[in-house]
Amino acid sequence: MIHPRPQLAEVSRPDWTKDASRNPAMLWLDKNENTDPELSKVVAGVVASLPPETFFTYPEAARLYAKLAAWVGCLPHNLCLAHGSDGVIRSVFEAYVSVGDKVLHPVPTFAMYPVYSKMYGARTVGLEYEASDKGPALPPERIIAAIAKERPRVVCLPNPDSPTGTIIPPDELEAIIAAAGEVGAIILVDEAYHPFHADSVVPLITRHPHLVVARSTGKAWGMAGVRIGYAIASEEVAIALHKVRPMYETGTMAVAVFERMLDHADAMEASVTRLSAGKTLFLDRMEALGLRTLRGGGNFLHVAFGAHAEKVHAALSDLVYYRKDFAEPCLKGFSRFSATTPELFGPVITRIEESVRT
Amino acid sequence: MIHPRPQLAEVSRPDWTKDASRNPAMLWLDKNENTDPELSKVVAGVVASLPPETFFTYPEAARLYAKLAAWVGCLPHNLCLAHGSDGVIRSVFEAYVSVGDKVLHPVPTFAMYPVYSKMYGARTVGLEYEASDKGPALPPERIIAAIAKERPRVVCLPNPDSPTGTIIPPDELEAIIAAAGEVGAIILVDEAYHPFHADSVVPLITRHPHLVVARSTGKAWGMAGVRIGYAIASEEVAIALHKVRPMYETGTMAVAVFERMLDHADAMEASVTRLSAGKTLFLDRMEALGLRTLRGGGNFLHVAFGAHAEKVHAALSDLVYYRKDFAEPCLKGFSRFSATTPELFGPVITRIEESVRT
Numbered sequence: 039m040i041h042p043r044p045q046l047a048e049v050s051r052p053d054w055t056k057d058a059s060r061n062p063a064m065l066w067l068d069k070n071e072n073t074d075p076e077l078s079k080v081v082a083g084v085v086a087s088l089p090p091e092t093f094f095t096y097p098e099a100a101r102l103y104a105k106l107a108a109w110v111g112c113l114p115h116n117l118c119l120a121h122g123s124d125g126v127i128r129s130v131f132e133a134y135v136s137v138g139d140k141v142l143h144p145v146p147t148f149a150m151y152p153v154y155s156k157m158y159g160a161r162t163v164g165l166e167y168e169a170s171d172k173g174p175a176l177p178p179e180r181i182i183a184a185i186a187k188e189r190p191r192v193v194c195l196p197n198p199d200s201p202t203g204t205i206i207p208p209d210e211l212e213a214i215i216a217a218a219g220e221v222g223a224i225i226l227v228d229e230a231y232h233p234f235h236a237d238s239v240v241p242l243i244t245r246h247p248h249l250v251v252a253r254s255t256g257k258a259w260g261m262a263g264v265r266i267g268y269a270i271a272s273e274e275v276a277i278a279l280h281k282v283r284p285m286y287e288t289g290t291m292a293v294a295v296f297e298r299m300l301d302h303a304d305a306m307e308a309s310v311t312r313l314s315a316g317k318t319l320f321l322d323r324m325e326a327l328g329l330r331t332l333r334g335g336g337n338f339l340h341v342a343f344g345a346h347a348e349k350v351h352a353a354l355s356d357l358v359y360y361r362k363d364f365a366e367p368c369l370k371g372f373s374r375f376s377a378t379t380p381e382l383f384g385p386v387i388t389r390i391e392e393s394v395r396t
Numbered sequence: 397m398i399h400p401r402p403q404l405a406e407v408s409r410p411d412w413t414k415d416a417s418r419n420p421a422m423l424w425l426d427k428n429e430n431t432d433p434e435l436s437k438v439v440a441g442v443v444a445s446l447p448p449e450t451f452f453t454y455p456e457a458a459r460l461y462a463k464l465a466a467w468v469g470c471l472p473h474n475l476c477l478a479h480g481s482d483g484v485i486r487s488v489f490e491a492y493v494s495v496g497d498k499v500l501h502p503v504p505t506f507a508m509y510p511v512y513s514k515m516y517g518a519r520t521v522g523l524e525y526e527a528s529d530k531g532p533a534l535p536p537e538r539i540i541a542a543i544a545k546e547r548p549r550v551v552c553l554p555n556p557d558s559p560t561g562t563i564i565p566p567d568e569l570e571a572i573i574a575a576a577g578e579v580g581a582i583i584l585v586d587e588a589y590h591p592f593h594a595d596s597v598v599p600l601i602t603r604h605p606h607l608v609v610a611r612s613t614g615k616a617w618g619m620a621g622v623r624i625g626y627a628i629a630s631e632e633v634a635i636a637l638h639k640v641r642p643m644y645e646t647g648t649m650a651v652a653v654f655e656r657m658l659d660h661a662d663a664m665e666a667s668v669t670r671l672s673a674g675k676t677l678f679l680d681r682m683e684a685l686g687l688r689t690l691r692g693g694g695n696f697l698h699v700a701f702g703a704h705a706e707k708v709h710a711a712l713s714d715l716v717y718y719r720k721d722f723a724e725p726c727l728k729g730f731s732r733f734s735a736t737t738p739e740l741f742g743p744v745i746t747r748i749e750e751s752v753r754t
Contacts (some may be wrong), residue, residue, distance in 0.1 A: 039581055040606050042491045042636040049639045055472040057458035062449070072452050081451045085649075086444065090421070092437045093653075094430050094618045100415035114413040121479050124643035132515075133400045150643050157490075159641060200434055247397050260452045265647030278400040281407045282515060285508050287483035289623030291649060295451075 045137065045251045054080065060359055067376040068359035070200070070338050072260035074379055078307035085145065088291070097290040102297045109300050110162050110253075116243060118279040119287040122331055123230050123254035123267035130226050130250055130269075131158045132282040135235065142184060143260035144199055147367045148228065151194050163188045167202055167368040173332040173340070174202040174368035182217045182393050189221045191276035196228035198226055200237050201364065201374060203334015208237055219248050220231040224275070224349060230254040230267075234310055235335035236375075240270050247272035249281075257337050258310050259299060266292040314336055317377040323387050332372065340372040347371075347395045353393040358372055358386050403517035405496065416507035418717055423744065425734040427719035428558070428696050430618035432737055435667035439562035439618050442656045446649070455648040460543055460655045464626065467658050468611075474601060474628055476637040477645040481588050482508055488584050488608055488627075489516045490552060490640040497549035500542060500555055504724045506586065509552050521546045525560055525726040531690040531698070532726035536568040540575045547579045549630040549744040556593050559722065559732060561692020566738050573597065575605050582633070588612040588625075591667055592735075593693035600629050605630035608637075608731035616668050617657060624650040673696055675735040681745045685752050690730065699733055704752045705729075711751040716744050 060066055061090045066073060101163050102113040110117070133143065137159030140346045143151040145164040165184055167174035185193060195214065198205050206214065211227070218225035221261060227239050229251055243249050251270040256262035268287050269279055280287075301307070321331050324341045332340035343350045351362055351373075361374040374387070407734065424431060461472040466476070485508060493499060495517030501509040502523040513520045523542055525532035531612035532605045543551060552571065555655055556563045569585070585597050587609055598609050609628040614620035624646050627637055638645075657664070675697050679689050682699045690698035703710045710729075711721055719732040733744070 039632055040492070040580055043494050044635065044638065046491065046639045051641065054476070054638055054645075055461055057456070059456050059459070066449075066453065071454065073464065075448075078448045078452055082448050085446070085451065086442070090433075090436045090440050091424075091621075091692070093443065093621045094436055096427055096614070096620050097623075098415070099416070100413055103413055118412070121642060121647070122644070128642055133404065134398070180451055206618065209539055222398055256454070260453050261444050263449075263451045263648030263652075265455075265644070265649070274397055278404065280409050280412055281404045283402065283409065284478070284479060284486055286623070287412075289479070289650070290621030291648075292647070294621075322650050349519050 047346070048108055049153060060211040064356070065358040065378065065382060067378060068361055070214060070257060070336065070376045072257060072309065072313070072337070073261050073376070073382065074260060074309045074312055076312065077154040078259040080302050080305045081162070081295070081299065084295055087298065088187060088294050092290050092294045097286050097288065097293045099287065099293050102293050105300050109303060110240060110270060110272055112240065112243065115273045116276055118269040118271070118283065120267050120269065120283070121288055122256065122265050123228060126250070126267050126269040127151070127194070127226065127228065128154055128241055129279045130224060130280050132155050134192055134224050134280040138382070140188050141192045141194065142188060143194035147199055147203060148196055149164050149221050149315050152356070160191070163190060165254060167204070167366070169368045169370070174204055176204065178206060178214055179213050185214070185221055185223065186216045189211055190223050193218045193223050193225040194228070195225065196230065198335030199229050200230070200336055201369065203332055203336050203338065203340065205235060207336040212237060212242060215242060215246050215249055218302050219246055224248050224250060226250045226252060231257055232337040233258055233307070234314065234337045243270060243272055251277055255296060259306050259352045260309060261295065261299065288290040291374045312379050313377040314381045316380045319380045320375065320383045320387060323391070327391060329394070338374055339371045339377065340369065340374050342371045343369070345375060350395040353389045354386065357389060402451050402516060407511060419561050421507040422714065423736065423740060424718040425736060426719055428615060428694065428734045429738065430615060430667065430671070430695070431734070432667045432670055434670065435480045435618040435663055438655070438660050439657065440661045442653055442660070445656065446652050449457070450652045452646050455646065455650055455651045457645065457651050458561055460651050463655060463658050467661060468598060468628055470598065470601065470628055473631045474634055476627040476629070476634050476641065478625050478627065478641070479646055480614060481610040482588060482639070484608070484625055484627040485509070485584065485586065486512055486620040487637045487640050488582060491598045491636040492517050492550055494583050498546050499550045499552065500546060501552035503676060504559060505552070505557055506554055510563070518606070521548060522650065524725070525562070527726045532562055534562065534721055536572055539572050543572070543579055543581065544573045548581050549579050553583065553603060556589050556693030557617070558588070558694055558718070559727065561690055561694050561698065563576050563593060563693040565719040569597060571598060573604050573607055576606055576725045582606050582608060584610060586609045586610045589615055589694040591616055591633070592672065593696045597748060599619050601628060605632060608633055611655060617664050618667060619653065619657065623649050624654050628671065670737050671735040674738045674741045677726070677738045678733065678745060681749065685749060689751070695735045696732055697735065698727065698732050699730060700729045702729070707751040708748055711747045714743065
């Protein structure tokens with residue numbers, strides 16, 4: 039047997055041969071995908087319009103870089119496309135993390151931070167959210183103190199975070215970014231849920247050359263299957279991310295779909311409005327039942343069914359996929375649902391109301 | 397400025413903001429893509445048939461693993477999907493190469509071998525092809541001697557190689573694979589041009605657990621824009637490759653297109669037959685003009701225009717993209733054209749014949 043790198047000894051990944059396909063007759067609210075049928079039609083229309091060379095040629099992305107820069111409000115030299123925002127995160131590790139470096143991230147957070155930390159031989163400094171009346175809490179001053187004490191190489195901070203949905207307000211976020219700069223750390227702010235949460239640190243890249251913003255097209259844009267995300271950063275960081283990119287940052291089909299979807303930013307925004315309305319409706323109705331909820335900033339929400347949990351889970355079992363519970367103390371007892379439209383949420387709300395009231 | 401990992405200091409990549417789009421009115425024979433219009437129709441038909449959830453959901457690839465294993469003739473546990481065969485190559489480096497390891501590969505070869513070697517801090521042992529009457533030559537005994545002497549961690553060997561088109565016969569290739577095993581090296585045989593070149597080392601994975609075969613869908617399958625490739629290896633190596641895979645190996649759209657295209661393997665094979673006929677026609681007509689050619693094993697060919705070069709390049713300049721010349725001594729004076737159909741090659745042949753004869 040030829041052993042892989044020693045850093046991989048502790049990495050384990052799911053069995054790729056096990057089929058986890060979902061039932062198409064049920065609602066898919068378990069993975070924070072965008073299930074808005076209206077936006078889906080727009081994406082399907084764009085795919086149907088692709089010329090044949092999209093499928094058989096290697097990518098050429100300069101036009102997309104120019105168009106995306108104009109939409110984001112930066113220069114093309116501030117961008118690096120990747121296979122999803124996960125590709126951006128991985129590139130940050132690849133560009134900056136050496137064996138023995140420290141990486142600081144909240145716990146719980148996006149599943150790949152601890153995996154990439156192990157993969158690149160980094161020592162993880164995990165900052166646990168505390169359970170509180172208002173849901174998971176991680177005070178910015180705790181993050182700043184940990185940065186000063188641990189002097190990590192990379193700080194990972196999704197805003198909003200997942201699965202907690204927690205948000206760091208703009209001023210406090212900039213203080214954290216500045217603190218990272220003071221110890222020579224790269225700070226990666228994952229804005230995967232933009233613009234469900236409208237605040238963005240993108241305008242700060244000119245002041246903070248050690249800041250990388252990761253963006254996804256899997257949530258608001260409804261393009262999780264297209265697999266294209268992007269980094270926004272100072273030119274010096276963008277050059278480093280391009281150094282570690284694969285042969286091509288992403289595929290021709292992904293480039294072509296995203297380039298055309300940028301002409302439909304209004305449709306993406308209308309979808310965010312619809313899904314946010316669905317989220318508000320669902321949360322209001324859960325609260326009217328006396329249930330505890332967490333609104334959060336992502337395209338998902340939490341509700342604690344409490345004493346009704348068993349009944350509710352049984353009632354929903356043939357209707358909708360969602361995350362039933364969490365092992366982490368800060369989210370214990372909460373179920374998580376991805377936001378969908380008011381129309382699609384309707385039957386889910388009705389079933390929950392029926393179970394809680396009987 | 398925050399410096400990236402020291403290993404990246406020598407890595408440089410192209411400026412991503414420079415547009416290198418090609419003119420759609422010309423023939424694209426410069427990147428070894430599959431320009432066969434018949435196969436392109438099949439891929440476009442498959443894309444048109446995709447259900448909407450392909451675009452907005454995260455991938456689930458177990459069905460593709462099962463179907464691909466049946467087509468390849470291995471078990472699903474022997475496979476790892478990736479963003480193109482380039483993704484496979486990179487994963488081999490990520491899984492097995494530590495800073496200071498040696499990586500052995502031919503020169504010239506696929507552009508990313510030296511880039512990934514630098515990126516992962518490996519010392520490169522390059523084996524240069526020699527110029528010969530029969531084209532670039534790299535005797536297997538030289539490779540075997542270098543493996544024994546240098547004891548590399550990874551041996552990279554595309555078969556056929558690119559840009560040389562050279563082939564190593566099956567018995568000699570197995571001797572090289574065995575030699576790599578004796579020094580505890582992983583050997584990566586890149587079969588990107590399968591089945592343009594029909595021989596494959598896939599049946600050897602059961603005897604040689606240190607062998608990884610990389611396959612592309614960008615050549616024979618006409619899916620360069622879809623960006624999906626795969627590794628075939630022993631289960632222990634496949635597990636290591638999965639350890640370093642991103643969050644998802646590839647996107648839902650790529651999984652869905654490839655899964656459906658496997659039902660059209662006959663169309664892929666018919667395309668390979670058409671393109672190979674085009675390649676033979678072109679080479680025969682060039683040889684009839686008295687020009688030197690290299691047939692090679694890939695979906696491309698070489699021709700040396702010699703004293704006619706300037707005239708020929710001028711005559712083709714508004715008709716076709718191709719690679720005019722090579723800096724490497726072993727291919728000096730040769731131009732490279734990707735194979736296309738006899739029909740599409742027709743006008744190119746005519747122009748060359750006219751320039752050479754006048």
